[in-house]
Amino acid sequence: xxxxxxxxxxxxxxxxxxxxxxxxxxxxxxxxxxxxxxxxxxxxxxxxxxxxxxxxxxxxxxxxxxxxxxxxxxxxxxxxxxxxxxxxxxxxxxxxxxxxxxxxxxxxxxxxxxxxxxx
Amino acid sequence: xxxxxxxxxxxxxxxxxxxxxxxxxxxxxxxxxxxxxxxxxxxxxxxxxxxxxxxxxxxxxxxxxxxxxxxxxxxxxxxxxxxxxxxxxxxxxxxxxxxxxxxxxxxxxxxxxxxxxxxxxxxxxxxxxxxxxxxxxxxxxxxxxxxxxxxxxxxxxxxxxxxxxxxxxxxxxxxxxxxxxxxxxxxxxxxxxxxxxxxxxxxxxxxxxxxxxxxxxxxxxxxxxxxxxxxxxxxxxxxxxxxxxxxxxxxxxxxxxxxxxxxxxxxxxxxxxxxxxxxxxxxxxxxxxxxxxxxxxxxxxxxxxxxxxxxxxxxxxxxxxxxxxxxxxxxxxxxxxxxxxxxxxxxxxxxxxxxxxxxxxxx
Numbered sequence: 001x002x003x004x005x006x007x008x009x010x011x012x013x014x015x016x017x018x019x020x021x022x023x024x025x026x027x028x029x030x031x032x033x034x035x036x037x038x039x040x041x042x043x044x045x046x047x048x049x050x051x052x053x054x055x056x057x058x059x060x061x062x063x064x065x066x067x068x069x070x071x072x073x074x075x076x077x078x079x080x081x082x083x084x085x086x087x088x089x090x091x092x093x094x095x096x097x098x099x100x101x102x103x104x105x106x107x108x109x110x111x112x113x114x115x116x117x118x119x
Numbered sequence: 120x121x122x123x124x125x126x127x128x129x130x131x132x133x134x135x136x137x138x139x140x141x142x143x144x145x146x147x148x149x150x151x152x153x154x155x156x157x158x159x160x161x162x163x164x165x166x167x168x169x170x171x172x173x174x175x176x177x178x179x180x181x182x183x184x185x186x187x188x189x190x191x192x193x194x195x196x197x198x199x200x201x202x203x204x205x206x207x208x209x210x211x212x213x214x215x216x217x218x219x220x221x222x223x224x225x226x227x228x229x230x231x232x233x234x235x236x237x238x239x240x241x242x243x244x245x246x247x248x249x250x251x252x253x254x255x256x257x258x259x260x261x262x263x264x265x266x267x268x269x270x271x272x273x274x275x276x277x278x279x280x281x282x283x284x285x286x287x288x289x290x291x292x293x294x295x296x297x298x299x300x301x302x303x304x305x306x307x308x309x310x311x312x313x314x315x316x317x318x319x320x321x322x323x324x325x326x327x328x329x330x331x332x333x334x335x336x337x338x339x340x341x342x343x344x345x346x347x348x349x350x351x352x353x354x355x356x357x358x359x360x361x362x363x364x365x366x367x368x369x370x371x372x373x374x375x376x377x378x379x380x381x382x383x384x385x386x387x388x389x390x391x392x393x394x395x396x397x398x399x400x401x402x403x404x405x406x407x408x409x410x411x412x413x414x415x416x417x418x419x420x421x422x423x424x425x426x427x428x429x430x431x432x433x434x435x436x437x438x439x440x441x442x443x444x445x446x447x448x449x450x451x452x453x454x455x456x457x458x459x460x461x462x463x464x465x466x467x468x469x470x471x472x473x474x475x476x477x478x479x480x481x482x
Contacts (some may be wrong), residue, residue: 031153032149032150032152032153032156033153033156033157036153036157050168050169050172051150051153051154051157051169051172051173051176052169052172052173052174052175052176052177053172053176054153055146055150055176055180056176056179056180056185059180059185060185060186062185063185063186064186078148078151078152078155078156079148079149079152080149080152080153081146081149
């Protein structure tokens with residue numbers, strides 16, 4: 001779980017919903033409903049974003065320059081605005097992914113060493 | 120655009136009123152479209168979870184500064200203290216529904232009812248108003264004292280007197296008789312409390328020789344009786360009695376309602392100021408910090424002291440809300456906070472200097 005957004009040695013440590021939104025947008029630009037569906041799928045339905053929460057996060061990510069509006073379309077009389085990752089957003093996602101991978105690798109190493117004793 | 124006649128869309132738009140108008144104009148239809156995309160077919164009303172999420176997100180959006188993680192805390196502190204102040208003002212106004220403070224006849228009757236055989240001294244004081252400052256009703260002349268340092272003298276009026284002459288019975292006997300007679304007359308009598316008075320600072324003094332003060336509190340209807348038994352060697356009388364009104368029933372609902380309205384309005388004003396001053400870092404934050412310090416510090420001081428006092432003896436009627444906020448005892452703090460808040464508002468009203476002014480070259 002990612003409890004806060006802090007900069008440690010230039011690396012952004014982000015909350016899990018933020019990480020999932022950026023990951024959802026890494027696959028291409030998406031509208032709000034698309035982001036919600038993708039976040040649900042990525043987290044195996046563990047994280048379900050509500051619309052108000054999603055737009056609070058999108059406003060914050062836009063202000064941080066990680067996300068920007070892409071284009072708009074009207075489907076069935078409903079306005080859909082698409083969002084995409086900026087290059088800064090892509091960098092932040094890559095940094096966070098590397099940080100998580102490093103942590104996961106370290107944990108796996110410890111667990112492998114522990115396994116023969118507990119088995 | 121979603122059809123405006125759709126009742127669900129209409130209800131969602133109503134919930135979007137939590138967002139600021141500019142945001143609603145820009146993103147309203149997009150959010151309504153998303154909400155309609157998310158609902159299963161046949162639903163006619165937003166769920167409670169959706170409604171709470173939209174209201175929470177809308178109120179947060181009103182604060183602006185989307186990256187800030189502390190602006191919500193400052194907004195809550197501001198709304199809470201403003202709600203408490205407006206609640207206290209409404210409570211004071213609702214006190215006007217109370218009967219006047221007891222007069223001499225009512226006091227004498229209550230004294231005789233509780234303490235038969237004891238002689239009431241001639242010097243019975245009565246209050247000229249529900250609340251008094253230096254024994255006088257609040258007036259334009261005393262407003263200066265109230266606001267500039269002597270606010271602690273503003274207290275609920277009381278009718279008071281003391282027994283005179285020798286004590287006809289022991290303190291324990293008098294106390295037991297009073298409790299029984301008051302109960303028989305329909306008073307709700309609270310358990311008496313006793314406190315050893317520290318009249319000698321020298322550690323060599325024998326604690327057993329220190330005078331003990333016993334307090335008996337009772338309530339009947341809107342009237343509270345407080346009898347204090349003292350050592351006649353220390354005080355001129357062995358028994359002092361006070362009679363005053365309890366808070367009228369209108370006080371609590373008036374304070375709660377006004378508190379909620381005041382808190383909500385304060386949130387809206389805070390949000391407007393926050394959006395207007397976004398990008399201006401130092402002065403608004405400093406003024407907000409000063410305001411909240413001067414408004415919250417008296418609350419923390421008064422609450423801790425009054426809570427201890429409430430635990431020490433029974434209180435059929437709680438001290439008024441403004442006393443819990445340290446007012447008007449520390450009214451100077453309130454005034455300094457108010458001045459800082461007005462300066463903050465002035466900062467928000469003042470147009471921001473454009474960091475990149477438009478320049479036109481001629482020729």
